[in-house]
Structure formats: C-alpha cells, structure tokens
Amino acid sequence: MKLMHLFAALIAALLLAACSAPTLEKQVEQAASHCPVEVKGVGFIKNISLDKDTLVYDVTVTSPSIDLSRLSSRPDEVKATMKSSIVNLFDNNHEMLDALRENAITLQIRYVDRNRASLTLNFSPDDLKAEPSRKASPQEELEAEIKRSKILLPAELAPSVMITDISDTDNMIMFHCEVDETTANADAIDNLRTHAAEIAAEMAESLSGSADPDVKRMVGIAMRADHGIAYRYTGSVSGDTVTIAFPAARLRMMR
Missing domain, CATH: 3.30.300.250 (GMP Synthetase; Chain A, domain 3)
Structure with missing residues (x-):
C-alpha cells in the first residue's frame, strides 16, 4: 500500500507543473519556482528541471514507512505497476502531456531518502503515448x-x-x-x-x-x-x- 504514496508524489508533481506558460521550458520554470513542495505521506518535491529531453522531478522521501532500499532492488516491478496508470495522472493537465509527447520528452522521477537510498523511474515518450485506460471495475x-x-x-x-x-x-x-x-x-x-x-x-x-x-x-x-x-x-x-x-x-x- 505504501507504493501509493509514491503515486501521490508523482500526481503532486504533475499538478505542480499545470500552468498556462506558452512553452514547456516556461512551464517547468514556473513549477520549479514553487519548490520545495510538501507531499503528504512521502516527503517533498525538492526540484523540477528540464535536462535536454528529460523532465526531472527530484523527490526527497522522509516518511519512514517507505523503504526505498527495498523498492530500488525491484525498479522494473515498481515501474510496471505505476506505468499502467501514468497517463491517467494527466487527466487535469492535458497541456503538459501534449507538450511532453510533442517534444519526445522522457519523464524521470528520482526518489532519495535520508539514508541516501534512491529509486529512479523513467517513463519514455512511448510510455506517455499510451491512451488513458478505462475506469477499472x-x-x-x-x-x-x-x-x-x-x-x-x-x-x-x-x-x-x-x-x-x-x-x-x-x-x-x-x-x-x-x-x-x-x-x-x-x-x-x-x-x-x-x-x-x-x-x-x-x-x-x-x-x-x-x-x-x-x-x-x-x-x-x-x-x-x-x-x-x-x-x-x-x-x-x-x-x-x-x-x-x-x-x-x-x-x-x-x-
């Protein structure tokens, strides 16, 4: 269940970038100006940046209930679990999703905790091209x-x-x-x-x-x-x- 807190950080990050700036660079700049931003049950979003063709979210995990060292040993499983819902997270921010798709941008979430354990998830342009899934039963x-x-x-x-x-x-x-x-x-x-x-x-x-x-x-x-x-x-x-x-x-x- 604690994995859902990492979803919370991702959702908060995407909503943070929801703004009316005309370019992706400006959207990222405006979003980064709000950092650090607390994410309940996780920690805080430390920074948001655009590194060439990668949109990077740096998340500091402070919750003792999230064991990054364990999750980092199974990054493919974590990504596969989150990937199925990634596009649905853009429901309230279609402009950002369109910008990422049009510019072939990779979405990267970097989680680090106080013990220096880390987990990095990369969602490729192809991952972001998937259509939103129907509402689950x-x-x-x-x-x-x-x-x-x-x-x-x-x-x-x-x-x-x-x-x-x-x-x-x-x-x-x-x-x-x-x-x-x-x-x-x-x-x-x-x-x-x-x-x-x-x-x-x-x-x-x-x-x-x-x-x-x-x-x-x-x-x-x-x-x-x-x-x-x-x-x-x-x-x-x-x-x-x-x-x-x-x-x-x-x-x-x-x-």
Whole structure:
C-alpha cells in the first residue's frame, strides 16, 4: 500500500507543473519556482528541471514507512505497476502531456531518502503515448492494489510477525502473516487463538477509525469489491494457523 504514496508524489508533481506558460521550458520554470513542495505521506518535491529531453522531478522521501532500499532492488516491478496508470495522472493537465509527447520528452522521477537510498523511474515518450485506460471495475481495482502492495513484501506487521503474501482468497483481501516461533513465545499461535476475539476487537477499531490513508484506501477498495479483510497467521515451525477475518458485511457496519 505504501507504493501509493509514491503515486501521490508523482500526481503532486504533475499538478505542480499545470500552468498556462506558452512553452514547456516556461512551464517547468514556473513549477520549479514553487519548490520545495510538501507531499503528504512521502516527503517533498525538492526540484523540477528540464535536462535536454528529460523532465526531472527530484523527490526527497522522509516518511519512514517507505523503504526505498527495498523498492530500488525491484525498479522494473515498481515501474510496471505505476506505468499502467501514468497517463491517467494527466487527466487535469492535458497541456503538459501534449507538450511532453510533442517534444519526445522522457519523464524521470528520482526518489532519495535520508539514508541516501534512491529509486529512479523513467517513463519514455512511448510510455506517455499510451491512451488513458478505462475506469477499472471494483474487482480490477482490488487486484491492482494487491499487485502493488505485494511489491513491498515481506513487511513487518509486528515484532516477530511478517506479512509474506497478500491474496484474494474467499472474498477477502487476505494478509498472510508468518509468526517467527523461534523468536516469539513458543505458544504464540495458541495465544493468538485464545485471544482472537480481543485482537479482532482492537483491529476492528483500527480499521474503522484509522487516520492512516493506506488503511482507509484498502478498506474502501475491499468494500467496493464486496470483499472483506483478513489476517491469516501461520507459525513458522508448527505450521498452525489462526485467521482473524472481517467479512464485507462487517466492514460496512464498521463504517
């Protein structure tokens, strides 16, 4: 889900360049004059520049929830996931898209965090020539979100608990979680099973009242696709499982 924050930076950057200047150079100059610009959940756009035939956005990532070092090991996957929506981001800025196409400009987004980890995404003129895709169905939106989220896996959910996979299972967005029984309490799965009702109550409160945009987004996507959300915990040694599920009907009641 954190990958969507990188989309947010991209959208903000494109909107920042939406101005009435007569040439691409002037548009970039005007947009750059507003930098740095904060992007909620990401960091800030440090600079915008035109380097010959490449429009460059420099984004400084300050959010600890975005692991650039992990994303940078799979740049092709990240780009492929974002590429399908790149043209749609220009819905409110057709002039900029036309200018990029007419001048065969490459769009480059350079993300750097405080630890010097970096991720650079290049969208070629051919990438920008694609036609805007039709509006996705709720099921397609759900599948795309799962695909985006899986790029960030494995991810720590809690100490000794890692999310290892996300799937569309039994009409649920299913988070598959591995409990490391070599570092956690040996009875961790039994404890989860015993206290499942209490844990579910706490999780329900988080799902219904969280201010986290990622949580809100995932709940909204699940509801539109008439899906629930579930967490399946599996012991790394025992293989025992415990599932805490919130069916679609319960999600609707929680909202």
